Amino acid sequence: MPGSRTNRLVVAAVAALGLVATGAFVGTASAGEGTIRSVGVPANDTAKGLVYDGLQRRPAGPCGAGLLEVKGTSPIMCTHGPDTAPAGLSVKTSVPALAGTTGTAAAAAAQTLAVCEGDGTSGRRVEVLYIHGTTSRYSQYLETFRTLAEGVDTIFNESAKETGGERHVRYVTETVNGACRPVVRDVKIADAALNANDWAPLLNAVKAAGYNRTDRKYLQFVDANVYCGIGGLAGDTRKSDANRSNTGPEYARADNGCWSAGVAAHELGHTLGAVNNNAPNASGYGHCTDEWDVMCYKDGDNVVIRTVCTNRSHDDRLDCNHDDYYHTNPPAGSYLAQYYNVADNLFLIKGGGSNPPPPDSNLARSATASASFTSAWESVAAINDGIDPSSSNDTVNPRWGTWPNSGQQWAELTWSANVSLRRAQVYLFDDNQGIDLPSSWKLQYWTGSAYADVPGTYPVAANTYNTVTFTAVSTTRLRVVLQSNGTNSVGLLEVKAYAS
Template identity: 75%
Template sequence: MPDHPHRRRRRTLLAGAFAITVLIGLLGGSAFAGEAADPALPANDAARGMIYNGLRVDRTGPCAGMFQVKGVTPVMCTHGPDTPPVGLSVKRRIQPLAAAPAAAASALAVCEGDGTSGRRVEVLYIHGSTSRYQQYLETFRSLAEGVDVIFNESARETGGERHVRYVTETVNGACRPVVRDVQIADSALNANDWAPLLNAVKAAGYTRTDRKYLQFVDANVYCGIGGFAGDTRKTDANRSNSGPEYARADNGCWSAGVAAHELGHTLGAVNNNAPNASGAAHCVDEWDVMCYKDGPNVVIQTKCTDRAHDNRLDCNHDDYYHTNPAAGSYLANNFNVADNLFLIKGPGGGNPQPNPNKALAAAASASYTSSWESVAAINDGAEPAQSNDTVNPRWGTWPNTGEQWALLTWSAAQTLTSAEVYFFDDNGGVRVPASWKLQSWNGSAYVDVAGASGYPVALNQYNRVTFTSVSTTRLRVLLQSGAGSVGLLEVKAL
């Protein structure tokens, strides 16, 4: 199988976290329904596939801080369009590969089950009245297999094995990805808006909740664009573990690198709370399939100097892809693409270590909870973006002041040595506490944990406390209010 290197993207238009923040500020609280175009979106650059028609910036809901694709149900979120890698052009077609002789046909290294059951990535060739299916069939199979190589070779760097669980068939005795031939109207195929194509593909029946659809589109509109959930939760219920979800590469960018990049978005890369996140679903530590300068204020750092890693996932494996992350690391506590249920997990480091955050298994209660808030927020696993988090659930006690508490209770004793607390502060009625401490239940009373390292009250970050090891069924966060009522976004018990 020939090599399809993924070269560097360079985006110069408004994009990324800075741009989205500006757009949200410009939009304020206005409604989106029914508008012809959003004047606050970046300008289109058709020559480079940067098409923002049909997108809107969301302030709240599942697409908060990202774009939503208008006119598509259910709600579909995306990071937005990607620019072409060096050497590719939106307006110049990739030439087809020659069909390999039967004896030399390539194949997927690992296939699973009957080829159709369960969560799978399904490859679609989408065209209008002109079909090049037979001409490009070998190309699409090989590119999909190249994506699998990228995912598995990246897993091997962490001592594990991962393969894309494709919908497969046997071709000349070899297991290969199925490529569906999907014809839609020319108007939908060539629309300067992803929604008409998505709706046409959905109307053709590609709507399964156990599918990620990898779209090779015979058009010259985008280089690539993909759905992105932006869900950081360390759970099988993470939205990146479900479908239908769609990744698109147009014919000028038919390459394994672009396909792996867009599929990577649908599988959960790169969450904006990752250590090297750009803020727009990419990373900033090169070289890496998912990294590039996607906004004017984004600063790129070269942390993996081998340019060959531009065709691999997760430089240093600390942002979104590691088959066996260390306890306490970011990927041990947040969603990890290597755990995505659309991937086949092999032996050798294939099972991630248990999540050290024991708060996730506790029942939460509190001294008081405002009627519009939820005490369950303190251990739901949602990672806050800031202390004034307006997206995830919060626990708050307004208008009550004075001493307040939030409690984690387990059915069996847990051995704990540290905890991390993220304060809710809306710069209004709910503020960081004047003081706080941790208490454990000794069987008859709550007592302060011994050897506490200190109780910081910093905004926009976890406040970590270490203490002498204790075995307990309850851990209480006791807070004294200061300038207002108190609240918490998340508590981790480690």
């Protein structure tokens, strides 16, 4: 994982899940993953917060083969496992209170949630808990916890804006100096439960204190140095309000070495249903592989990470390209239109919004692809699947090709409503056999009654994106027209389209 991240949740050691299920031997894992046993759960690495005591793998149980059970809790709780600390944080070193959040009236007045709903307590809510033992730092950190919870809300809503929608965390709220703020409960438990190398004693103590409602997700800021973070994950893929991710009680935990908005958003994201293992870019261990993304990272030796969203700031946002777990209006036929979508979670406040996608958003991802002809073993859906090719002869990922047809061929992107475009990138297919680079290519857009050529300079290069910038057009269709160089066929690996 990149060493410069300060709020990136790097989850480790769960890469052993698939291997252990088959009984395969795994020796010493890579840095940050601890030592993995050949059976059962990974070995503890307490310095990194990788504590597996109290967790078990029971493929025939309710958590299945891909998740771990928290032993000693009722009902049974499933989890993706503990997480190691991101760069800049240490499990054993408490995070200081945020500057300007020392509990003063001025600090409180400077903060507020962007959206609150109802009376602040009714219905499904996320409730913030500060959990401590004999020693309490509630007064010192109250404003820090409120601010971090508001930072989580920002991550969820700014990510929703990328798909033209609005989503806010429906917190339990109160009015502080005239502003709507998340409530932070002061929860005292026994020191033995607080500091146990096992999540179950703390969970049971918190439940005994009354925090066990079925209409609650509990975001726990725990004043201990056991874990970095750990969260419940249902693993339910059903597109239904009955999905288990829509119920509680469920718990997301961050210990004092990892009190950050990024860690809290990652763990809360798990309790809301991210990332299911049948998602397009799923790692197979509850996360995704297309960076940059709050929920993505390399969580196994066999997992390949691809940088799909090149803007590094998206490391503080959900679902790069919005095709794995979070889209406020997924295209018909897409994965998120058919399977569980965290943006539909009943613990979020929903709004349609009128915010257009940001200019650097790849609008091709929300379009439907079609073509003049597609070879039986190829797929036109490959042209906007968000996968960056390794070369023009990428043999690993899906491709669109027209063999044995030659001459002029086209592939097209169609949107359900007009989009404004002024830049496109095309990655050409060349397998050094029957498919070759075209002699030329161009873009056409649909005017509403006919296709019109897009004026521009069209480079023809292998092993790279060919970029065309043009005067903005508003259209529902963008066509890539390719002219073969003779008897060879043509094809595409990826097409991207942008508003700027």
